[in-house]
Amino acid sequence: MGYSEVHCRLCDVVFNISRIRKPDEPESHAWMNTGDGNMRYVPAEERWDSSCTSEDACYGVWRGKDPPDLRRSGKWRAIAIDEDNENDSDYVYASSDGDEEYEFQSDDDLVDHESEVAEGMEDDVEMTDADSEPEYIRFLKSNSGLAYEYDNPRLRIDPNLMAAEKLPVEERLGLVIKLETKLDDKEAQEYEHIAGPTCTCERGYNGHNIAAEEMRGCNTFQCFVRKSRGWRPEGDDQDFEAASTHFLSGLCGHMPSTDSGGYPQVIPARHGVEEVDATDHIWGNGEECMPFHTTCLDIFMRMSKQAFGEFDVDDLCAWYRAGPKYPWTDRSIEDKDRRACQNQWWIHADGTEYLAANPVFMPRLSQILRSVVSDGPNFDSQAGAFTGLVSTPSRIQDDPFNNLPLELRLEILGYLSPKDIASLRLSSRNFYQMPIFLWREFVQRDMPWLWEIWSDQKPYIWSTVPVEALKKEEADKQVFYEEFACYKRVIREEMPELLDMWQGAEESIMEGREAALIAQCEAEALKDLVWTIPAERINWYQLYSEITRNWRSLKGLQNRRRIWNYEGDIIDWIRKIRKHRGSKQLQIMMLRAGG
Numbered sequence: 001m002g003y004s005e006v007h008c009r010l011c012d013v014v015f016n017i018s019r020i021r022k023p024d025e026p027e028s029h030a031w032m033n034t035g036d037g038n039m040r041y042v043p044a045e046e047r048w049d050s051s052c053t054s055e056d057a058c059y060g061v062w063r064g065k066d067p068p069d070l071r072r073s074g075k076w077r078a079i080a081i082d083e084d085n086e087n088d089s090d091y092v093y094a095s096s097d098g099d100e101e102y103e104f105q106s107d108d109d110l111v112d113h114e115s116e117v118a119e120g121m122e123d124d125v126e127m128t129d130a131d132s133e134p135e136y137i138r139f140l141k142s143n144s145g146l147a148y149e150y151d152n153p154r155l156r157i158d159p160n161l162m163a164a165e166k167l168p169v170e171e172r173l174g175l176v177i178k179l180e181t182k183l184d185d186k187e188a189q190e191y192e193h194i195a196g197p198t199c200t201c202e203r204g205y206n207g208h209n210i211a212a213e214e215m216r217g218c219n220t221f222q223c224f225v226r227k228s229r230g231w232r233p234e235g236d237d238q239d240f241e242a243a244s245t246h247f248l249s250g251l252c253g254h255m256p257s258t259d260s261g262g263y264p265q266v267i268p269a270r271h272g273v274e275e276v277d278a279t280d281h282i283w284g285n286g287e288e289c290m291p292f293h294t295t296c297l298d299i300f301m302r303m304s305k306q307a308f309g310e311f312d313v314d315d316l317c318a319w320y321r322a323g324p325k326y327p328w329t330d331r332s333i334e335d336k337d338r339r340a341c342q343n344q345w346w347i348h349a350d351g352t353e354y355l356a357a358n359p360v361f362m363p364r365l366s367q368i369l370r371s372v373v374s375d376g377p378n379f380d381s382q383a384g385a386f387t388g389l390v391s392t393p394s395r396i397q398d399d400p401f402n403n404l405p406l407e408l409r410l411e412i413l414g415y416l417s418p419k420d421i422a423s424l425r426l427s428s429r430n431f432y433q434m435p436i437f438l439w440r441e442f443v444q445r446d447m448p449w450l451w452e453i454w455s456d457q458k459p460y461i462w463s464t465v466p467v468e469a470l471k472k473e474e475a476d477k478q479v480f481y482e483e484f485a486c487y488k489r490v491i492r493e494e495m496p497e498l499l500d501m502w503q504g505a506e507e508s509i510m511e512g513r514e515a516a517l518i519a520q521c522e523a524e525a526l527k528d529l530v531w532t533i534p535a536e537r538i539n540w541y542q543l544y545s546e547i548t549r550n551w552r553s554l555k556g557l558q559n560r561r562r563i564w565n566y567e568g569d570i571i572d573w574i575r576k577i578r579k580h581r582g583s584k585q586l587q588i589m590m591l592r593a594g595g
Contacts, residue, residue: 003035003257003344007280008221009320010296010570011563012338014346015255017218017356018042018204020195023059029212030192032204033219034345037254042204044191057196064190202347210353213363214555218356220467222297223249223266223276223289224317234271236515238461244313249276249289253467267470268514282321290320295360298460299560300567302451307571308578315574335562359560360459364553366530369452372543373533381437381540401428414441418544439540447547449557449564456532464525465518473517477510 005014020042021030032039044060052058193199195206205215224246233242241247250266255278263275278291304311337352401409413421413434424431443450451457484506491502547554 002259004259005034005344005346006255006258006278006291008293008296009280009290010292010300011559011566013293013341013355015219015221015291015293016346017215018348019210019212019215020193020199020201020204020207021212022207023194025207025212029207030204031219033254034203036256036260041192042201043189044193052196052200056198056200058199058201059194059196060188060191061194062190063192200350202349203345205348205353205356206350209350210357210555214357216358216361217293217295217463217466218358219253219255220251220294221255221264221278221291222251222294222462223278223291224313224320225249225271225273225276225289226286226317231271235511236270236518240311240313244317246290246313246317247271248462249273251294251462251465251467251470252276252278253471255291267467267474282323288321290317294460294463294465295358296563296567298360298463299449299563300570301460302455302457303564303567303571304574305457307575312574315577316570318577319570319573338562354555354558355562357555357559359556359563360463361525361529362554362556363528364550365452365557366528368543368546368550369530369533372539372546373537374539375537379537379539381440381536381538382435386433386541399428401431410435410438413438418442418548436539436541439544440535440538443540443544446544447561449560450547452530452532453535453538453543458526458531459529461518461522464522466521469517469521473514477513480510480513 005016007014016033018032018034019030021027027041030041032042041063193201193204195201195204195208197208199206199208225248226246227244231247238248248270250268250270250273252264252266254264256262256264258279263277265275266273276289276291277287279288280291282288300316301311304316337349338355340349341347341352341355404412409431413424413431416424418439421431421434425434443453488499488502488506491499547557551558
């Protein structure tokens with residue numbers, strides 16, 4: 001069948017999203033989630049990156065274990081970014097057997113601190129500016145984070161050396177190339193692609209266009225798993241899990257290809273489930289698990305409670321298992337941006353970054369929501385929305401709205417868009433000033449997905465938990481168990497009467513650790529998040545204006561609107577299911593769908 005990617009069933013976007021970092025960002029802001037998940041960054045593979053030109057200003061940074069000029073093979077050489085080629089008069093051919101001289105020869109005595117920096121390159125690099133300073137030095141000086149601010153200690157230059165400036169700048173900056181330099185496939189894999197402002201590589205989203213923080217959780221998924229006969233509730237279950245036929249799995253940060261031959265492993269192993277058959281196809285074996293982004297489930301839970309007063313897992317899983325077999329299934333939300341990215345591999349097309357943006361946690365939206373809430377004692381939503389108006393202009397005699405009472409004028413405004421109202425203000429003095437509360441209708445009508453104005457529900461708790469935190473906790477637990485095993489042997493031999501008490505204390509401590517971690521993650525996620533605001537204190541005109549004015553930069557909100565529309569089809573489907581529940585037609589359809 002070949003490589004293929006699984007989609008979130010609640011937004012129809014894959015979980016295999018990658019990001020190419022900017023020069024001034026740390027390594028943790030770059031990741032590659034395509035394939036087996038073992039590649040930590042998008043590599044500078046020539047056959048993929050050939051679209052990037054010198055105008056894009058993309059670079060590659062060496063991420064291999066050893067600098068290339070120290071390799072035994074003659075294919076490896078230190079490449080400076082003056083992009084030599086065979087037509088260049090200064091070009092020196094590097095032989096395949098290593099007998100011929102390299103153009104950029106580095107010394108054998110490298111600084112011994114695992115910085116992986118090759119010395120002596122400054123003598124062999126063509127000078128490119130009036131000050132005879134190599135281009136890659138000027139590039140890295142202006143983007144210092146690329147050179148030495150690494151998350152990985154193995155790649156970090158000794159800060160003491162940096163502070164003392166004992167090394168010449170060109171010796172401590174690392175190996176950097178322009179990506180248009182020709183590389184063989186093996187060598188290219190060792191270079192990380194660093195995005196320029198106009199990078200056109202489609203294997204990851206350009207860090208200049210979307211921040212790493214905005215993409216939080218784009219690769220994280222969870223599943224609904226069908227309960228077995230021996231299923232029993234646990235202390236951390238959500239309320240909706242108790243009465244349903246499905247329960248929540250743990251989390252996973254990488255979705256493998258469907259042809260990998262294995263299932264993704266989840267953490268924690270809730271109800272003993274360590275791996276899940278996460279799929280967007282129903283094969284009929286009854287073991288399929290519905291995969292979804294945790295933030296997408298957050299949105300669906302809100303929509304379900306708004307529509308039905310409750311969230312019913314079984315209704316949602318019935319939709320998942322039915323697929324297109326119901327005659328009323330309507331998959332009409334086929335937005336062009338998502339279609340443009342769908343392929344065997346996800347195409348990270350320019351302008352579609354919002355598809356990977358977190359639709360729940362948006363720092364910029366929280367800033368806007370804080371700014372539109374008035375704490376002043378004189379705030380009145382009946383007051384005029386427009387400031388700076390000294391007096392109302394005199395009325396024009398032939399204005400058709402002169403004889404209409406205020407109530408009718410306001411009712412007319414309810415049928416108009418804000419753009420139409422702006423035009424009306426210019427043509428009629430009767431609409432020169434309008435009350436703030438008028439824009440409440442516009443917000444509710446045009447932005448039904450802005451739940452912060454009508455709900456006080458906190459975000460879904462699993463959407464606040466990073467997979468990395470769970471992995472670290474799991475590693476810490478293993479160390480803890482190993483240490484306790486040693487203590488347990490001593491107690492069993494020396495103080496056997498205390499063994500039961502010791503084992504009870506061990507279980508209590510471990511249970512408390514995981515619960516404490518989840519609570520800590522939730523508190524950290526909610527610390528700066530505005531998830532509800534008092535409606536009576538909102539400047540509705542300012543809220544509407546701020547969101548529309550900043551719409552292009554609110555990528556998470558763009559994605560929320562798209563997901564809201566997509567999940568609206570699911571809500572409609574469930575509404576029809578409930579209407580036909582108990583009918584013979586529905587029972588037959590459920591049997592055919594394997595439900």
